[in-house]
Amino acid sequence: MSKYNNLWEYIESCGKDQFVLTFEEINSIAGVPLDHSFLKFKKELLEYGYKVEKISMKEKKVIFLKNN
Template identity: 90%
Template sequence: MSKYNKLWKYIESCGKEQFVLTFEEINSIVGVPLDHSFLKYKKELLEYGYKVEKISMKEKKVSFMKNK
């Protein structure tokens, strides 16, 4: 179980084709700040039917998309 499981379950339950979460929103869901380890863990999201489309460090946002 990774520290991002709460986020993956949240994304899975969202059901949207594509959406964006801010770093703050992710922090609120997970309970810890987003850090560089997210890059390692993001592949776990594929098991939930989604993928990370884009990470914007400038805008502090992450785009997610349903995996087809």
């Protein structure tokens, strides 16, 4: 079980083709602070039908894209 499972399940349940979450929203949904390990764990999201399209450190947001 990954520390980001809550986040992955939330993303999967959204069903949108593309959406954006702020770092703060991710922290709240995941229940853990977003940290550097997110880069390692983000590959798990592929199992839920999505991928991380872009991480913006400047805007503090992540763009998620549904795999087609």
